Amino acid sequence: MKTPRRTLFATMLTLSTLAVTACGGGGSGTPAADEKVTLTYALWDDKQQPAYQKCADAFHAANPGIDITITQSGWDQYWTDLTTKLAAGDAPDVFTDHLSRYPELAKNNQLLDIQQDVANDKLDLSIYQKGLADLWVRDGKRYGLPKDWDTIAVVYNTKQVAKAGIDPKEFATWTWNPTDGGDFEKTVAKLTIDGQGRNGLDPAFDKTDVKTYGLALETGGGAYGQGQWSHFAASDGFVFTDKNPFGSRYNYDDPKLAETIDWYAGLIKKGYMPPYDQAGKLGVTPMMEAGKAAMVTTGSWTISSWGEDFAFAPLPIGPQGRKTMINGLADSIYAGTKHKDEAWKWVRFLGSAECQDLIADSAAVFPAITSSADKALAAHKAAGRDVSAFVDEAADPQGTFLYPITDNAAKVEQLVLAAYESVMLGKADARTALPAVNTEVNNLFQ
Amino acid sequence: MAATLLARPLGRRTARRSGSSWQRGHGRIALVFLAPALIGFAAFYLVPTVRGLWFSFTDYNLLSDPKVVGLGNYGEVLSDRVFWNALKVTGVYVVFNVATQTVLALGLAVLMERLTRSVMIRAMVLLPWLVPNVTIALLWMWLLDVNVGFVNHVMEQIGLSKQGFLFSPDQSILTIASINTWRHVGYTALLLFAGMQLIPKHLYEAGRIDGAGEGRMFRQITLPLLRPVLALVLVVSLIGSFQIFDTVAVTTEGGPVNASRVIYYYIYEKAFTQFEFGYASAMSVFLIVFLVALTLLQMRLLRASTSDLA
Numbered sequence: 001m002k003t004p005r006r007t008l009f010a011t012m013l014t015l016s017t018l019a020v021t022a023c024g025g026g027g028s029g030t031p032a033a034d035e036k037v038t039l040t041y042a043l044w045d046d047k048q049q050p051a052y053q054k055c056a057d058a059f060h061a062a063n064p065g066i067d068i069t070i071t072q073s074g075w076d077q078y079w080t081d082l083t084t085k086l087a088a089g090d091a092p093d094v095f096t097d098h099l100s101r102y103p104e105l106a107k108n109n110q111l112l113d114i115q116q117d118v119a120n121d122k123l124d125l126s127i128y129q130k131g132l133a134d135l136w137v138r139d140g141k142r143y144g145l146p147k148d149w150d151t152i153a154v155v156y157n158t159k160q161v162a163k164a165g166i167d168p169k170e171f172a173t174w175t176w177n178p179t180d181g182g183d184f185e186k187t188v189a190k191l192t193i194d195g196q197g198r199n200g201l202d203p204a205f206d207k208t209d210v211k212t213y214g215l216a217l218e219t220g221g222g223a224y225g226q227g228q229w230s231h232f233a234a235s236d237g238f239v240f241t242d243k244n245p246f247g248s249r250y251n252y253d254d255p256k257l258a259e260t261i262d263w264y265a266g267l268i269k270k271g272y273m274p275p276y277d278q279a280g281k282l283g284v285t286p287m288m289e290a291g292k293a294a295m296v297t298t299g300s301w302t303i304s305s306w307g308e309d310f311a312f313a314p315l316p317i318g319p320q321g322r323k324t325m326i327n328g329l330a331d332s333i334y335a336g337t338k339h340k341d342e343a344w345k346w347v348r349f350l351g352s353a354e355c356q357d358l359i360a361d362s363a364a365v366f367p368a369i370t371s372s373a374d375k376a377l378a379a380h381k382a383a384g385r386d387v388s389a390f391v392d393e394a395a396d397p398q399g400t401f402l403y404p405i406t407d408n409a410a411k412v413e414q415l416v417l418a419a420y421e422s423v424m425l426g427k428a429d430a431r432t433a434l435p436a437v438n439t440e441v442n443n444l445f446q
Numbered sequence: 447m448a449a450t451l452l453a454r455p456l457g458r459r460t461a462r463r464s465g466s467s468w469q470r471g472h473g474r475i476a477l478v479f480l481a482p483a484l485i486g487f488a489a490f491y492l493v494p495t496v497r498g499l500w501f502s503f504t505d506y507n508l509l510s511d512p513k514v515v516g517l518g519n520y521g522e523v524l525s526d527r528v529f530w531n532a533l534k535v536t537g538v539y540v541v542f543n544v545a546t547q548t549v550l551a552l553g554l555a556v557l558m559e560r561l562t563r564s565v566m567i568r569a570m571v572l573l574p575w576l577v578p579n580v581t582i583a584l585l586w587m588w589l590l591d592v593n594v595g596f597v598n599h600v601m602e603q604i605g606l607s608k609q610g611f612l613f614s615p616d617q618s619i620l621t622i623a624s625i626n627t628w629r630h631v632g633y634t635a636l637l638l639f640a641g642m643q644l645i646p647k648h649l650y651e652a653g654r655i656d657g658a659g660e661g662r663m664f665r666q667i668t669l670p671l672l673r674p675v676l677a678l679v680l681v682v683s684l685i686g687s688f689q690i691f692d693t694v695a696v697t698t699e700g701g702p703v704n705a706s707r708v709i710y711y712y713i714y715e716k717a718f719t720q721f722e723f724g725y726a727s728a729m730s731v732f733l734i735v736f737l738v739a740l741t742l743l744q745m746r747l748l749r750a751s752t753s754d755l756a
Contacts, residue, residue, distance in 0.1 A: 219701075278610050
């Protein structure tokens with residue numbers, strides 16, 4: 001009686017294993033030399049997909065033996081999706097990679113080192129925006145070719161600015177400091193309007209009944225505050241890590257960061273910025289579109305989502321000057337790809353002026369190649385948008401700082417976000433919350 | 447449905463009585479019929495559980511091979527305040543969700559049983575339950591949004607102040623619990639309604655002749671006789687409620703701070719965004735132990751509640 005049961009169990013196990021293997025083996029088999037190769041390419045920005053489809057078509061026309069299938073999923077799902085596929089050995093051959101994520105992937109041997117290919121093909125890396133290409137090198141190994149970059153600037157509602165009697169030309173030289181907020185805070189206050197039509201500078205201003213906030217608030221952004229506060233903190237002299245890239249100690253206990261975050265959270269208390277719990281998850285765009293906020297700092301990747309009532313201004317000048325975070329994306333090759341040569345060909349094409357010019361025409365992002373970025377600028381101009389704020393900031397060698405590249409990025413994000421949110425919700429102040437979380441963060445690197 | 451579930455123990459007893467001759471005669475055929483369920487059980491429950499148990503003793507990030515760390519993960523779990531907070535948040539959710547859901551469902555079931563016989567209305571009550579969870583979560587996230595949501599708009603019109611709902615640290619988990627109460631109340635009501643069909647109608651007739659009102663009949667006839675079904679419904683909704691994940695994942699993602707970081711979402715975050723599979727598995731093992739204890743307790747309570755009809 002025992003034997004049949006055990007056999008049954010074994011059969012079941014075998015069957016289920018077979019079923020699982022059958023599911024996993026859905027990908028393409030090993031092709032013969034002259035057979036058609038299909039490469040999968042993953043990205044997260046739906047606004048860029050049409051432009052990259054054009055690149056894929058151009059690539060296919062030049063290499064009829066290679067098909068490109070593009071898959072897209074939102075930023076939140078992208079990394080979960082990618083990692084589970086990496087674990088299953090079924091990852092896309094080539095994928096868009098982020099500075100905060102690639103160290104982890106490289107450490108676990110999931111990315112193909114393309115240093116040798118770059119050297120063999122004698123690629124000229126000086127065509128890219130300065131500094132971008134080398135961000136993808138760790139210990140002599142290269143893990144990606146730059147595709148685009150982004151900076152932060154201010155977007156404002158032109159009608160509300162005009163109504164408040166502010167001349168947008170003043171934005172070219174406006175200042176900011178963490179004590180009283182400088183010109184920037186004055187502008188924010190002027191743009192804040194309560195139910196009786198009084199602005200934020202009026203002594204009778206009622207902060208419990210705000211109709212239009214001067215500054216919109218985007219939730220999240222705890223650890224790096226890319227679009228929210230990184231530029232303020234940096235222009236006050238804050239530096240994220242002991243060195244970048246590949247720092248091993250964070251400086252969240254810096255008093256300069258604490259005073260910046262306390263100033264930022266203070267805007268909520270003054271009624272100039274919506275309470276954190278009322279900022280919502282739908283993003284700042286619906287709020288701005290509905291006229292409930294007049295201004296916000298935002299990344300250049302959002303440019304095309306702003307309607308004609310909006311214009312861009314440079315970030316204010318802080319005690320240490322004007323500083324913007326600059327971040328670059330790259331295309332990486334999956335170490336387990338079955339088509340290494342074809343994948344390299346595709347990455348080389350993605351990093352070439354031919355493809356990046358096509359991206360420039362779509363005016364969705366700024367391509368990494370400087371000549372292509374100029375084309376994107378022209379495309380924006382043709383569409384009636386002045387985006388020079390983003391480009392001028394990137395061109396200033398003293399005006400940019402890099403997105404912090406470290407290990408443990410996802411864990412740092414979770415820890416710091418909780419501390420940051422408690423400050424923004426008014427449950428703690430940055431002077432105590434940030435040093436406490438900094439200890440926890442640095443323990444990750446022990 | 448409730449009736450079938452209750453009848454199941456009886457069926458099992460009959461099968462066991464037939465003894466070895468039954469196995470010799472029909473065993474093979476029975477196995478063929480059982481195979482689909484057993485294969486599914488092995489592939490999707492047994493194997494993952496055993497693997498999870500193994501991962502819980504390792505340091506495993508999905509991409510490199512697991513490294514054995516013994517009981518290290520368990521020690522960390524015990525001193526992880528986010529874990530304990532997640533258990534507390536889940537507890538608040540379960541209590542609020544099950545309590546409101548059961549009370550409202552009982553009310554709805556009585557209304558369906560005593561007031562209307564309309565199939566239309568019975569079907570309508572089920573509608574929210576037929577919509578996928580993610581859709582419901584998105585729907586409510588938009589409805590409750592502070593700036594563009596309908597609910598806050600109405601509240602402002604009638605002179606109330608705006609509420610953060612999902613994104614307010616004090617309201618977050620209760621809002622999520624209410625959304626799921628709204629979704630499940632019809633289904634729970636239907637289960638209770640089915641249970642009410644087992645109560646003989648002549649009891650109500652007798653009650654009416656004796657001059658009892660609806661309220662008294664509810665308290666002294668419906669409620670006592672419904673007890674076994676009510677107990678079953680409680681068990682089912684308690685376990686279901688404990689598994690809260692999708693609404694949180696779609697709306698708050700655990701925030702603000704940790705106000706809605708329920709245990710399943712925390713496990714998911716550890717496993718799939720921070721890739722600490724070992725740690726996440728250790729938390730899951732804790733959860734298994736906890737849920738098994740809870741279920742045993744409930745089973746005991748359920749067995750004790752034999753019907754007062756007999």
